[in-house]
Amino acid sequence: MSKPYRIVIAGAGVTGLTVAALLARSRYSDKLQLTIVDAMARPRHRSDDDTALRVSALATGSAELLRSIGAWDHVKNTRACAYECMRVWDEAGSADGATTLRFDAAEFAMPQLGFIVENVLVQHAILNVLDDANVELVFDTPMISLQKNGQRYRIELAGGETLDTDLVIGADGVRSFVRESVAIAAAEFPYGQNAFVTHLRPENPHRHTAWQRFLQDGPLGMLPLSDGRISVVWSTRETTADRAMHASDEQLGHMLSGASDYVLGNLTVAGPRGTFPLCARHAEHYVLPGVALIGDAAHAVHPLAGQGANLGLQDAAVLADVIVNAIGNGETPGDRPVLRRYERARRGENAAMLHLMTGLNRLFATDSALVRELRAIGMRLFNVSGPIRDHAVKVALGGSLSRN
Numbered sequence: 001m002s003k004p005y006r007i008v009i010a011g012a013g014v015t016g017l018t019v020a021a022l023l024a025r026s027r028y029s030d031k032l033q034l035t036i037v038d039a040m041a042r043p044r045h046r047s048d049d050d051t052a053l054r055v056s057a058l059a060t061g062s063a064e065l066l067r068s069i070g071a072w073d074h075v076k077n078t079r080a081c082a083y084e085c086m087r088v089w090d091e092a093g094s095a096d097g098a099t100t101l102r103f104d105a106a107e108f109a110m111p112q113l114g115f116i117v118e119n120v121l122v123q124h125a126i127l128n129v130l131d132d133a134n135v136e137l138v139f140d141t142p143m144i145s146l147q148k149n150g151q152r153y154r155i156e157l158a159g160g161e162t163l164d165t166d167l168v169i170g171a172d173g174v175r176s177f178v179r180e181s182v183a184i185a186a187a188e189f190p191y192g193q194n195a196f197v198t199h200l201r202p203e204n205p206h207r208h209t210a211w212q213r214f215l216q217d218g219p220l221g222m223l224p225l226s227d228g229r230i231s232v233v234w235s236t237r238e239t240t241a242d243r244a245m246h247a248s249d250e251q252l253g254h255m256l257s258g259a260s261d262y263v264l265g266n267l268t269v270a271g272p273r274g275t276f277p278l279c280a281r282h283a284e285h286y287v288l289p290g291v292a293l294i295g296d297a298a299h300a301v302h303p304l305a306g307q308g309a310n311l312g313l314q315d316a317a318v319l320a321d322v323i324v325n326a327i328g329n330g331e332t333p334g335d336r337p338v339l340r341r342y343e344r345a346r347r348g349e350n351a352a353m354l355h356l357m358t359g360l361n362r363l364f365a366t367d368s369a370l371v372r373e374l375r376a377i378g379m380r381l382f383n384v385s386g387p388i389r390d391h392a393v394k395v396a397l398g399g400s401l402s403r404n
C-alpha cells in the first residue's frame with residue numbers, strides 16, 4: 001500500500017541520517033515513505049580501523065539523542081573518549097593561569113561533558129539502525145536537479161532516476177545543492193583561516209580534557225582520544241596550514257608543541273593530516289513549502305567550540321518532532337506553516353551560536369593591548385559569574401544542567 005507522504009533526505013551525514021532514524025522510529029512511520037540519497041559511497045567503520053581523521057566533540061545531549069535512536073551503544077562500545085574537563089586559555093596567559101576558563105563535569109554533577117567520536121563511526125552506527133528500518137538508502141548517487149512540480153518537488157538523480165516528493169530535507173552540507181537549487185541565499189562570513197587537522201601522541205597524559213589555546217592567528221584545539229593520542233584542530237592562516245601540511249613529522253611536532261605552549265609536553269605526529277577551509281554561512285531561510293534545510297546546509301559555524309554537528313543534531317530532532325506532530329494533527333508535513341515551526345525554533349539559536357563563534361574568533365585574533373587587557377578581565381569575571389557561566393555550559397552540553 002502506498003504511504004501518504006514521501007520525504008527525500010539529501011545527504012547521509014550525521015544530521016541527515018539522524019532525522020531519517022527519528023522519523024523511521026516515530027509513531028507515524030507507517031505514513032512515511034523515506035529515502036536518503038548521498039553522492040558518496042556508504043560510510044563504513046571497522047573496529048580495527050585506526051581512528052579516523054575527522055572526529056567531533058559531541059555534547060552529552062547529542063549522545064542522548066543518538067541513544068534514543070538506538071545508535072549510541074554501538075558508538076560507545078566501539079570507540080568514544082569521554083572528556084571530563086575543558087581548559088580554554090589565551091596566548092598571553094598560561095593553561096593554569098587565573099584567566100583560564102575551566103569547566104569540569106564534576107562541578108555540574110555529570111560524569112562527563114561529552115564524547116570525542118569519529119564522524120564515520122557515528123554514521124556507521126546510525127546506518128546499522130536504518131538497515132532494520134523501512135528507509136530506502138541510495139549511495140554513490142548525487143542529486144543533480146531539483147524542481148517544483150505542482151505541489152511536490154521532482155528530484156533527478158545521476159543515473160536518470162526521478163523521485164517525486166512532498167518534502168525534501170536538505171542535509172547536504174556546507175555547499176548544499178538543495179539550498180542552491182531552490183535559491184535560498186546564504187550570508188557568508190569568511191574567516192581567512194583553514195582548519196589543519198591531525199592526531200598526535202602527547203608526552204604527558206591528556207587527562208580526558210579538551211584543551212583550547214587562542215592564538216592570534218586562530219584557536220588550537222586538542223581533543224582527547226581513547227588510545228591516549230589527541231586530535232588537533234588548528235584554525236590558522238591558510239599559509240600556516242599549508243606549511244603544516246607539507247612539514248616533516250619532526251617539524252610539525254615542533255610547530256604544534258610550541259603552538260600548544262607544551263601544555264602536554266612534546267607532541268609527536270601520529271596520524272594522517274588534512275585541511276578544511278573555514279567560512280561561517282547562514283541560510284536566510286531554513287524552509288520553503290516542501291523544503292527544509294538542516295545541519296551545515298542551513299548553518300556552518302567555526303569549529304572552535306565544536307558545535308557544528310551538535311547544532312545539526314538538534315535541528316534534526318526538532319524537525320522530526322514538528323513533522324510527527326503535524327501528522328498527528330492531520331496537517332501535511334511539507335506545508336510552510338508546519339515547517340516554519342521548525343525554523344522558528346532553530347534559526348535564532350543557531351544564529352546566536354554562529355555570531356558568538358565569529359565574535360570570539362575575532363576577539364582573540366586582535367593584537368590591540370587594550371582589547372587583550374579587557375579580554376583577560378572578562379575571562380577572570382566569567383570564571384566567577386555563576387549564572388552566565390552555567391548558561392554557557394548548558395548551551396555547550398546541549399541539555400539540562402544541575403550544579404553540584
Ligand SMILES: Cc1cc2nc3c(=O)[nH]c(=O)nc-3n(C[C@H](O)[C@H](O)[C@H](O)COP(=O)(O)OP(=O)(O)OC[C@H]3O[C@@H](n4cnc5c(N)ncnc54)[C@H](O)[C@@H]3O)c2cc1C
Pocket residue numbers: 010011012013014015016037038039040055056057058119141142143144171172173174176177195197233276294295296297303305306307308309310311312
Ligand atoms: C575541522 C573541523 C572540526 C569540527 N569539529 C567539530 C566538533 O568537534 N563538534 C561538532 O559538533 N562539530 C564539529 N565540526 C562541524 C561538523 O563536522 C559539521 O557540522 C557536521 O559534520 C555537519 O554534518 P551534516 O550532516 O550537516 O553535513 P555533512 O557531514 O557535510 O554531510 C553532507 C552529506 O551530503 C552529501 N551531499 C552533498 N551534496 C550532495 C548531492 N548533490 N546529492 C547527494 N548528496 C550530497 C555529502 O556527500 C555528505 O555525505 C567540525 C568541522 C570541521 C571542519
